[in-house]
Amino acid sequence: MSQPRVARALLSVVRPLAPPTSPSRVEQSDSALVAGVLLGDRWCKREIYVRHVDYLAGMCTRLLRSAEASEDVVQDTFVIAFSKIGLLRDPEALRGWLAAIAVSQVHRRLARQRVLRFFGLDRGLDDAPLDECAREDLTVEARSELAALDLVLQGLPPGQRIAWMLRHVEGEALDAVAETCGCSRATVKRWIALANARIKERVHIVADEDAS
Amino acid sequence: MTELRSPVKHALRNTTTQTAVARMWSRIEARERTQPRKSWLRAWPVAATLVLAGSLAFAKSWPRARRDPAPPHPAVTSVSVTALKAAPGIPVPTLAPAPPLPASPAILSSVRSVNRVPAAPATASEAVAKETWRQFAARGEHQKAYAELGKGGIALEAQSASVTDLFALADVARLSGHPTEAVGPLERILAHQPTDARASLAALTLGRIQLRSLSNPPAAAQSLQQALSLNVPTGLAEDTYALLIESLSRSGNAGAARDAYSRFAEQFPESARAPELRKWLRDP
Numbered sequence: 443m444s445q446p447r448v449a450r451a452l453l454s455v456v457r458p459l460a461p462p463t464s465p466s467r468v469e470q471s472d473s474a475l476v477a478g479v480l481l482g483d484r485w486c487k488r489e490i491y492v493r494h495v496d497y498l499a500g501m502c503t504r505l506l507r508s509a510e511a512s513e514d515v516v517q518d519t520f521v522i523a524f525s526k527i528g529l530l531r532d533p534e535a536l537r538g539w540l541a542a543i544a545v546s547q548v549h550r551r552l553a554r555q556r557v558l559r560f561f562g563l564d565r566g567l568d569d570a571p572l573d574e575c576a577r578e579d580l581t582v583e584a585r586s587e588l589a590a591l592d593l594v595l596q597g598l599p600p601g602q603r604i605a606w607m608l609r610h611v612e613g614e615a616l617d618a619v620a621e622t623c624g625c626s627r628a629t630v631k632r633w634i635a636l637a638n639a640r641i642k643e644r645v646h647i648v649a650d651e652d653a654s
Numbered sequence: 655m656t657e658l659r660s661p662v663k664h665a666l667r668n669t670t671t672q673t674a675v676a677r678m679w680s681r682i683e684a685r686e687r688t689q690p691r692k693s694w695l696r697a698w699p700v701a702a703t704l705v706l707a708g709s710l711a712f713a714k715s716w717p718r719a720r721r722d723p724a725p726p727h728p729a730v731t732s733v734s735v736t737a738l739k740a741a742p743g744i745p746v747p748t749l750a751p752a753p754p755l756p757a758s759p760a761i762l763s764s765v766r767s768v769n770r771v772p773a774a775p776a777t778a779s780e781a782v783a784k785e786t787w788r789q790f791a792a793r794g795e796h797q798k799a800y801a802e803l804g805k806g807g808i809a810l811e812a813q814s815a816s817v818t819d820l821f822a823l824a825d826v827a828r829l830s831g832h833p834t835e836a837v838g839p840l841e842r843i844l845a846h847q848p849t850d851a852r853a854s855l856a857a858l859t860l861g862r863i864q865l866r867s868l869s870n871p872p873a874a875a876q877s878l879q880q881a882l883s884l885n886v887p888t889g890l891a892e893d894t895y896a897l898l899i900e901s902l903s904r905s906g907n908a909g910a911a912r913d914a915y916s917r918f919a920e921q922f923p924e925s926a927r928a929p930e931l932r933k934w935l936r937d938p
Binding site: 488491492495496499500503504509513516517520521524525570571572573574575576577578580582584585586588589590591592593610611612613642643644 | 663669670682858859862889
């Protein structure tokens with residue numbers, strides 16, 4: 443890498459994202475932005491990122507229990523998405539497609555963590571358990587419940603944990619959870635039911651029952 | 655457990671900062687610029703190392719394997735024997751069926767203890783009643799659960815309850831307006847299951863009950879100290895310190911309160927609760 447390029451990269455780290463240049467372009471739909479990316483429009487790429495990064499970063503932080511790991515996964519997700527955006531069949535389903543990529547990356551990361559932990563090599567920091575992500579105004583009691591829930595979730599198999607969290611923490615519909623997890627609605631319902639059974643043994647959370 | 659409602663997201667805050675968003679975008683841009691070249695550069699040494707290592711291992715093991723073919727181990731499975739039979743020219747040793755392993759008395763006793771069937775309730779109505787308080791508690795109807803258990807029922811039930819049930823019993827007691835009875839189940843968790851991951855939560859809950867409901871600051875301070883020593887989850891550590899400082903101050907132990915405050919200030923230097931807690935350090 444040449445010297446000027448290094449300088450540009452360093453500057454880009456500290457520079458905050460500029461506001462959108464043209465207000466009229468902000469109203470563009472996801473499909474228009476996808477079409478723009480396919481034509482090589484960098485503004486569209488950035489707009490897609492700005493529109494979906496909060497959702498993906500929040501979801502990944504909660505799934506991985508780590509803000510640092512979440513940043514890596516979000517970066518991977520957008521790099522993969524931009525390189526494969528031509529394969530997206532329904533551009534209006536961009537958010538779900540990005541979430542599916544992110545969840546597959548979360549699975550990979552968790553699998554790697556398991557192997558590293560087995561050999562005692564994982565030095566990752568779980569800095570974002572649920573109780574740590576609690577709203578400031580939440581009572582101690584509710585925080586305790588979140589901590590207890592977090593403990594139970596840690597003991598669940600990754601598939602069940604991710605499906606349950608997408609449904610009950612992120613508040614996604616069953617179909618969206620199935621699409622994001624890359625499996626059938628029936629499988630997702632089974633996973634969520636299994637996770638619910640384990641969670642109800644230890645934590646009493648009033649959850650909306652899944653409609654059929 | 656009453657305050658959480660699904661989706662839990664409503665209880666959580668947005669953890670993504672604008673700095674992180676900008677940082678991630680700059681990295682994505684940088685990776686997009688360099689990705690094709692980097693992946694090739696990364697893949698090439700890995701592939702070369704794998705090929706070299708594989709060749710060395712093969713070269714090292716080949717002469718020995720030809721010179722000294724190892725006899726099959728008696729514990730070889732039927733699958734590998736079938737594979738050997740399929741290869742012409744290789745003599746296949748006949749394997750006697752392995753005798754079953756003698757069962758170790760220690761193992762048998764542990765299996766018996768794991769598979770032990772719990773004693774059946776004396777009557778069918780007792781079983782129904784046992785289920786009922788749990789169902790009421792699960793629905794958040796703690797008054798009804800308490801009524802089902804009856805006077806002294808919580809202490810009786812706690813004698814043989816699991817950690818989960820002990821938490822549920824404590825919830826039934828305190829949320830039905832009987833905080834004194836919640837102490838027993840929580841103390842039982844701390845006495846019998848101190849290594850359970852939820853023990854710190856039990857100590858914290860006990861401390862809160864002793865401070866707020868039973869007005870017993872010295873006992874609360876002890877329980878909250880225990881919660882901290884049991885590594886209370888990080889999201890609750892600030893609250894635990896706050897309760898501890900208040901308990902120590904109210905129990906007249908100003909020195910210990912100041913020590914606790916200095917530990918709190920060290921751990922949470924930017925806490926918004928610092929001014930509120932400092933007032934407990936003033937002399938009465």
